[in-house]
Amino acid sequence: MIKLNEQSMKLLKKCLEYHNPSLIPFLESDSEHYTMDFYNELRQSIGDELCIKGFQSNWEPNEYGLELENLIDEIGRLFM
Numbered sequence: 521m522i523k524l525n526e527q528s529m530k531l532l533k534k535c536l537e538y539h540n541p542s543l544i545p546f547l548e549s550d551s552e553h554y555t556m557d558f559y560n561e562l563r564q565s566i567g568d569e570l571c572i573k574g575f576q577s578n579w580e581p582n583e584y585g586l587e588l589e590n591l592i593d594e595i596g597r598l599f600m
Contacts, residue, residue: 521548524594531591532562539565559599563592 524532529547536544543561546553566588574585581589 522554522595523598528591528594531587532566532595535566535569535588535591536562539568554599556599559595562595566592566595 522529522532533544533547536547540561543558543565546558570581570585570588570592574581574588576582
């Protein structure tokens with residue numbers, strides 16, 4: 521299972537439901553699926569959500585965008 525707090529996991533699942541639902545079953549599987557490519561796919565899905573819903577009209581991140589940026593960083597720390 522990926523080691524994220526409940527709020528982060530909920531946000532990750534929300535992003536994956538929209539951008540890459542095929543990854544959802546792997547979130548609670550054993551860690552053999554957790555390669556660097558897997559984590560980068562998760563981050564890409566969050567990045568897609570960030571691009572669509574995470575910025576104000578002046579391209580500054582909105583509150584949701586800041587949450588997404590933090591999640592991208594949090595997942596990055598899992599494999600670095």
